[in-house]
Amino acid sequence: MITPSAPRRHARLLTALLGVSLLLTPDIPAKAAAVEPLPTTEIAPGVHVHQGSHHAWAAHDGEDVANIGFIVGARCVAVIDTGGSPAIGQRLKAAIERVTALPVCYVINTHMHPDHVLGNVALGAGSPGPAYVAHVRLGPSLSARAPYYLEAFRREGGQALAPDAVVYPTQTVADRASLDLGGRQLELRAWPTAHTDNDLTVFDQQTGTLFTGDLLFMGHLPVIDGQLRGWLRVVGELKALDVARAVPGHGTVSDDLRQAIGPEETYLTTVLREVRAAIKAGVPIARTLDQLSATGIAGWQLADEFHRRNLTAAYAELEWED
Amino acid sequence: MNPKRRMLISLPLLLAAGRMVHAQQAGATDPALDIDANPMWLQFRDSLFAGRPITTPADDVLRLEAPARAEDAAIVPIALRAQFPQSDSRYIRRIYLIIDNNPSPMGAVFDFTPASGRAEIETRVRVDAYTHMRAIAEMNDGKLFMSTRFVKASGGCSAPPGKDPQAALATLGRMRLRVEGEPVLNRPSLAQLMMSHPNHSGLAMDQLTRNYTPAHYVRLVRISYAGEPVLTAEVDFTISENPNFRFYFVPKGRGELKAEVLDSQSRRFEATLPVQPVSNPA
Numbered sequence: 001m002i003t004p005s006a007p008r009r010h011a012r013l014l015t016a017l018l019g020v021s022l023l024l025t026p027d028i029p030a031k032a033a034a035v036e037p038l039p040t041t042e043i044a045p046g047v048h049v050h051q052g053s054h055h056a057w058a059a060h061d062g063e064d065v066a067n068i069g070f071i072v073g074a075r076c077v078a079v080i081d082t083g084g085s086p087a088i089g090q091r092l093k094a095a096i097e098r099v100t101a102l103p104v105c106y107v108i109n110t111h112m113h114p115d116h117v118l119g120n121v122a123l124g125a126g127s128p129g130p131a132y133v134a135h136v137r138l139g140p141s142l143s144a145r146a147p148y149y150l151e152a153f154r155r156e157g158g159q160a161l162a163p164d165a166v167v168y169p170t171q172t173v174a175d176r177a178s179l180d181l182g183g184r185q186l187e188l189r190a191w192p193t194a195h196t197d198n199d200l201t202v203f204d205q206q207t208g209t210l211f212t213g214d215l216l217f218m219g220h221l222p223v224i225d226g227q228l229r230g231w232l233r234v235v236g237e238l239k240a241l242d243v244a245r246a247v248p249g250h251g252t253v254s255d256d257l258r259q260a261i262g263p264e265e266t267y268l269t270t271v272l273r274e275v276r277a278a279i280k281a282g283v284p285i286a287r288t289l290d291q292l293s294a295t296g297i298a299g300w301q302l303a304d305e306f307h308r309r310n311l312t313a314a315y316a317e318l319e320w321e322d
Numbered sequence: 323m324n325p326k327r328r329m330l331i332s333l334p335l336l337l338a339a340g341r342m343v344h345a346q347q348a349g350a351t352d353p354a355l356d357i358d359a360n361p362m363w364l365q366f367r368d369s370l371f372a373g374r375p376i377t378t379p380a381d382d383v384l385r386l387e388a389p390a391r392a393e394d395a396a397i398v399p400i401a402l403r404a405q406f407p408q409s410d411s412r413y414i415r416r417i418y419l420i421i422d423n424n425p426s427p428m429g430a431v432f433d434f435t436p437a438s439g440r441a442e443i444e445t446r447v448r449v450d451a452y453t454h455m456r457a458i459a460e461m462n463d464g465k466l467f468m469s470t471r472f473v474k475a476s477g478g479c480s481a482p483p484g485k486d487p488q489a490a491l492a493t494l495g496r497m498r499l500r501v502e503g504e505p506v507l508n509r510p511s512l513a514q515l516m517m518s519h520p521n522h523s524g525l526a527m528d529q530l531t532r533n534y535t536p537a538h539y540v541r542l543v544r545i546s547y548a549g550e551p552v553l554t555a556e557v558d559f560t561i562s563e564n565p566n567f568r569f570y571f572v573p574k575g576r577g578e579l580k581a582e583v584l585d586s587q588s589r590r591f592e593a594t595l596p597v598q599p600v601s602n603p604a
């Protein structure tokens with residue numbers, strides 16, 4: 001695929017591959033310097049966040065679309081999501097190395113979507129390497145989808161990735177878990193099916209920062225790839241949490257989770273109400289998509305990419321209601 | 323059951339794993355995207371319809387409705403609609419649904435009778451890749467008509483597997499059979515069959531255990547009214563999780579609408595609905 005960005009993409013891919021091959025040897029500073037670190041902001045002491053841009057993953061340079069974070073303890077570093085390509089993961093690694101010399105001990109994935117997990121492979125350095133931590137259902141869901149994600153990446157992003165570029169969890173969470181970074185505890189919570197069937201949140205006790213993964217979308221239209229009613233129940237629980245700030249999966253960091261989650265709750269509630277009404281009125285699925293194609297999307301980005309998809313998923317779910 | 327069809331469908335399955343990636347090398351000259359030269363299509367055409375003319379386009383006989391883009395790769399609503407009512411002298415006997423670049427391209431074969439009233443089906447399918455979709459009607463006199471649509475694959479993070487396989491499995495076999503509106507004596511009446519089933523392809527490998535999730539999908543749906551066949555669907559995992567079919571039947575008096583379902587693990591499911599048609603439309 002010949003696009004103006006193609007040479008840069010190839011360079012990045014090459015860097016990613018080289019990075020992986022260096023994993024068995026100690027860091028070579030000259031290599032690290034060749035990678036442009038992801039810009040990050042320290043939003044609270046020891047909590048660093050990179051905000052992704054609002055694009056659909058893999059389309060037009062869209063590898064860097066999800067938010068990424070890392071938290072530095074006294075002993076080691078935990079990474080929360082790794083970006084939409086090995087190259088982004090490599091730049092994340094460089095960003096971490098700019099902040100601290102401590103090793104990465106945990107790579108946590110908030111769910112199986114490719115914009116959050118495809119950088120995993122670049123974080124595998126060190127001996128012992130990091131534990132890859134995720135919801136117990138991430139592995140099966142990701143492995144069922146990985147061939148499609150890689151194909152979409154090739155088709156729309158113009159890059160071929162080998163199947164082993166997808167790195168799976170080595171440590172799973174079925175309900176709750178604590179991770180110790182040295183004087184710093186992270187509380188992990190696995191949720192019932194909501195945005196996906198494998199959503200996981202990460203709470204940093206020290207600063208009261210909650211990484212919501214894609215349970216919270218801001219600006220970027222929420223995407224239903226799990227269960228709409230389950231998601232709304234989880235939104236209700238998230239609103240009741242006492243947190244100092246929330247890092248959404250997409251959008252800006254907020255110090256008011258209840259307010260930040262409002263638009264998402266309104267959108268999901270609207271989809272629920274309108275699709276339910278269509279089903280009750282006996283409107284078939286295809287016609288429902290046409291009738292509701294503009295309902296509830298005002299103010300959201302990427303509605304063209306995701307709204308009809310959400311209506312489809314909502315219809316297939318809600319038609320089973322009594 | 324049609325043994326010929328079983329044989330045909332197993333071949334693409336064997337090819338599926340290796341084919342997915344290179345079937346889609348995008349570009350104007352890609353044979354996978356060429357409506358006349360897709361290799362899977364040529365294979366089906368030669369083995370199923372050897373030497374018989376196929377009239378296309380044929381939107382005046384059979385319309386295939388499908389979205390231009392598969393918004394959700396796991397649930398793509400489609401409709402096959404005959405453009406005339408079934409009668410004893412002229413009816414559609416069978417409709418083949420072929421999705422060229424899916425792992426199992428011939429995802430469904432629907433058999434109709436004059437008692438179907440209308441040869442129409444609405445359902446949801448999985449779409450794996452950019453592909454032509456074909457509906458081929460075989461008339462009672464053997465003539466063939468084909469309608470096609472091109473469907474773009476969904477964007478990045480949508481994929482054909484189901485959203486909550488555990489939930490689908492937990493309610494496996496739950497069925498709903500209902501008539502839309504009031505059934506009218508001797509007129510085609512619309513009905514819907516819904517079934518809770520994961521419809522697993524058996525193509526996805528669990529990277530942790532290196533095991534494949536066993537194939538487990540609905541393979542046969544048989545609908546009858548008052549003991550007379552209305553619709554027989556031979557299907558596979560091309561159909562979305564929780565299969566859903568809307569179809570017609572003609573009630574010629576009081577009777578029982580019955581759906582029998584067989585899955586690939588030889589489990590049998592059944593749903594029935596007593597129907598009392600009215601003689602005049604409400």
Ligand SMILES: [Zn+2]
Nearest residue numbers: 111113195214
């Ligand atoms: Zn997501």
